[in-house]
Amino acid sequence: MIKFLIKGLLRDSHRSRLPLIVVALGVMLTVLLTTWINGVLGDSINMNAKIATGHIKVITKAYRESMDQIPVDLSLTGTQELLAELRRDYPSVSWVERIQFGGLLDLPDTSGETKSQGPFAGLAVNFFDTKSGEAERLNLNQILVEGKLPERPGEILVSHTFAKKLGITLNDKVTFIGTTMFGGMTISNYTVSGTISYGIAALDRGSLIMDIADARNALDMEDACNEILGFIDVDYYDDAKATELMTLFNDSHQSGSNEFAPVMIRLRDQNDLGGMIDLMAGVVGIISFVFILVLSVVLWNAGLVGGLRRYGEVGLRLAIGEGKGHIYRSMIAESLVIGIAGSVIGVAAGLALSYLLQQKGLDLSGAMQNATMLMPGVFRTRITTEAYYIGFIPGIFATLIGTVLSGVGIYRRQTARLFKELQLQ
Amino acid sequence: MRTLLTLIIICLTSAIFSQPSGKEILTMIDKNLSAKTQSMTAKMVIGGARGSRSIEFKTWAEGEDRSFTEYTNPAREKGTKMLKLEDKLWIFSPSTDRIIQITGQMLRQSVMGSDLSYEDMMEDPELSNHYKASVIGSDTIQKRNCWILQLNALNEGEAYEVRKIWVDQERYVPLKEELYGKSGKLLKRTLIYDVRKIQGRWYPMKVVYKDMLKTGDGTQFIIEAIKLDEPIPGNIFSKASLK
Numbered sequence: 001m002i003k004f005l006i007k008g009l010l011r012d013s014h015r016s017r018l019p020l021i022v023v024a025l026g027v028m029l030t031v032l033l034t035t036w037i038n039g040v041l042g043d044s045i046n047m048n049a050k051i052a053t054g055h056i057k058v059i060t061k062a063y064r065e066s067m068d069q070i071p072v073d074l075s076l077t078g079t080q081e082l083l084a085e086l087r088r089d090y091p092s093v094s095w096v097e098r099i100q101f102g103g104l105l106d107l108p109d110t111s112g113e114t115k116s117q118g119p120f121a122g123l124a125v126n127f128f129d130t131k132s133g134e135a136e137r138l139n140l141n142q143i144l145v146e147g148k149l150p151e152r153p154g155e156i157l158v159s160h161t162f163a164k165k166l167g168i169t170l171n172d173k174v175t176f177i178g179t180t181m182f183g184g185m186t187i188s189n190y191t192v193s194g195t196i197s198y199g200i201a202a203l204d205r206g207s208l209i210m211d212i213a214d215a216r217n218a219l220d221m222e223d224a225c226n227e228i229l230g231f232i233d234v235d236y237y238d239d240a241k242a243t244e245l246m247t248l249f250n251d252s253h254q255s256g257s258n259e260f261a262p263v264m265i266r267l268r269d270q271n272d273l274g275g276m277i278d279l280m281a282g283v284v285g286i287i288s289f290v291f292i293l294v295l296s297v298v299l300w301n302a303g304l305v306g307g308l309r310r311y312g313e314v315g316l317r318l319a320i321g322e323g324k325g326h327i328y329r330s331m332i333a334e335s336l337v338i339g340i341a342g343s344v345i346g347v348a349a350g351l352a353l354s355y356l357l358q359q360k361g362l363d364l365s366g367a368m369q370n371a372t373m374l375m376p377g378v379f380r381t382r383i384t385t386e387a388y389y390i391g392f393i394p395g396i397f398a399t400l401i402g403t404v405l406s407g408v409g410i411y412r413r414q415t416a417r418l419f420k421e422l423q424l425q
Numbered sequence: 426m427r428t429l430l431t432l433i434i435i436c437l438t439s440a441i442f443s444q445p446s447g448k449e450i451l452t453m454i455d456k457n458l459s460a461k462t463q464s465m466t467a468k469m470v471i472g473g474a475r476g477s478r479s480i481e482f483k484t485w486a487e488g489e490d491r492s493f494t495e496y497t498n499p500a501r502e503k504g505t506k507m508l509k510l511e512d513k514l515w516i517f518s519p520s521t522d523r524i525i526q527i528t529g530q531m532l533r534q535s536v537m538g539s540d541l542s543y544e545d546m547m548e549d550p551e552l553s554n555h556y557k558a559s560v561i562g563s564d565t566i567q568k569r570n571c572w573i574l575q576l577n578a579l580n581e582g583e584a585y586e587v588r589k590i591w592v593d594q595e596r597y598v599p600l601k602e603e604l605y606g607k608s609g610k611l612l613k614r615t616l617i618y619d620v621r622k623i624q625g626r627w628y629p630m631k632v633v634y635k636d637m638l639k640t641g642d643g644t645q646f647i648i649e650a651i652k653l654d655e656p657i658p659g660n661i662f663s664k665a666s667l668k
Contacts, residue, residue, distance in 0.1 A: 062640075073474050073538075074474055104531055106523070108523060112522065112524060113525075114524070114525050117525075117526075117528070117531075177525060177531075179534075179538050180501075180538070182538070183471055183478065183535075183538020184501055185536075185537050185538070187505075187518035187520065187523065187525070188520070260475075
């Protein structure tokens with residue numbers, strides 16, 4: 001039966017061409033959209049995790065309340081002990097200390113007076129301990145535009161755009177002006193060893209990376225930092241695992257009203273990333289639903305058009321005694337074949353395009369000059385397991401629904417009038 | 426009945442005419458607080474999230490445009506100097522041997538982590554040059570009768586668009602002040618204590634500043650010694666004196 005239907009579809013291409021093209025296009029778009037959204041959102045989440053949020057983060061209760069202002073005065077203290085405890089109790093997580101801070105960077109002229117200056121967002125990481133893996137995590141070798149990574153204390157990296165804006169060249173001495181953890185003024189000199197470009201407009205406008213020991217000296221933060229970041233897995237954020245660890249830690253660190261007590265938060269609790277994670281989780285369902293709906297309507301119409309074209313054929317089949325149900329089922333079986341064939345073609349095309357975008361990426365950094373979110377400048381798709389099967393859902397369902405709806409007309413034909421209708425034709 | 430009415434009218438009229446206008450009150454405040462020169466030794470006690478800390482310094486000022494401050498304690502801040510010449514501000518940091526000009530947004534940043542901004546420090550003390558005053562009521566502060574003055578900025582670009590000050594009716598010294606931004610938001614509140622007679626004028630020796638946008642208990646500005654209208658060597662107000 002199936003073999004017979006396939007032969008029919010192949011010999012009468014008018015019957016299958018349009019639905020096949022529609023299904024293949026719809027499925028291709030479904031696959032492409034799924035991989036695109038997974039890629040863009042996944043990259044953004046990973047980027048946020050590596051640069052700012054970690055998968056989980058330990059901070060003080062007071063810091064949590066005003067985290068968007070990155071207040072160094074509300075930092076964690078006694079961090080060596082806390083870090084040892086975290087490494088002991090959660091050995092599967094990579095823990096790193098970070099200091100996020102702000103200030104003013106000042107470039108002197110030859111007489112030592114201010115030549116140019118600008119505000120920056122600073123990040124202090126453990127550069128010199130290779131075990132920390134911070135240079136790899138922040139991809140520093142890849143984002144280095146000029147110069148070299150800091151090799152000794154007192155050397156810093158400045159974002160390339162910011163350096164150009166202030167007129168900073170390699171090995172220039174620059175001065176950091178900021179506020180210590182205790183509210184005092186701090187002024188320190190550093191040497192610019194290199195410039196970096198994250199490809200993220202929000203960071204490239206004005207950022208700086210220095211070694212955490214230098215930051216501790218400048219900000220009067222001995223045995224302190226404002227954030228301890230935890231990375232559960234190398235690449236992907238696991239929300240369930242993060243929630244489990246957070247609950248475990250917070251339950252064992254109930255400290256009443258002490259505002260400087262440590263508290264753990266998840267990636268989803270920061271930088272409005274919760275919405276992005278929920279969107280990623282629901283995106284497959286949303287895309288499938290939309291495409292099933294749209295394709296069904298298109299294929300319903302295609303079925304109606306086909307029904308008109310095959311009006312005579314159906315009439316003849318009815319006239320020679322074929323049951324209405326049998327004709328209806330054979331048309332549904334035909335659509336199933338078309339749905340599967342279209343889905344296979346669509347998935348293959350969608351995966352091919354996704355692979356191309358995954359490898360090459362789409363550079364939209366020019367359109368994101370004023371972006372304030374941590375989003376990558378080059379957008380890439382990400383092919384996941386679901387990309388291989390997601391296209392079949394709208395592809396097959398839409399074809400079936402379209403045929404089921406358009407084929408109802410078969411039952412409205414009156415056998416008594418068939419020969420008259422056929423005579424007229 | 427007619428006599429009673431006349432008496433009430435006379436009382437009301439005399440009360441209205443005995444109250445000076447906003448402009449007159451502001452002029453009297455300026456007479457108390459402004460001087461040709463000021464030299465003082467003072468300290469700021471800054472109440473932060475992690476307890477309070479004290480910063481000691483010496484300041485010399487001439488008119489509205491020239492002032493010089495040298496921080497003397499604690500060790501981390503010792504030797505830091507600030508020079509204001511007209512609308513420019515420089516800071517010298519001995520640890521970096523750098524003279525840094527503070528401009529733009531940085532002027533709105535806190536001075537040494539206190540509740541005062543550089544802009545506050547650079548402000549012209551003569552309020553009548555910048556604000557139009559009107560008396561909007563009366564109140565009692567520290568058991569003293571006060572007029573409440575509302576000051577509206579005469580020009581665009583003032584750090585505080587509106588100021589509300591409670592002025593001691595007897596000594597013409599503000600005892601409380603509220604500073605509002607352009608949006609009408611309360612940005613800072615100051616309370617003034619320990620008003621003393623210094624060289625024939627009433628002068629506040631302790632002011633508590635509270636930046637309403639910051640956590641902490643505010644900053645106490647305590648004057649330990651002050652000399653008014655005494656000559657100051659001119660070379661102190663030069664960049665050369667920073668190093």
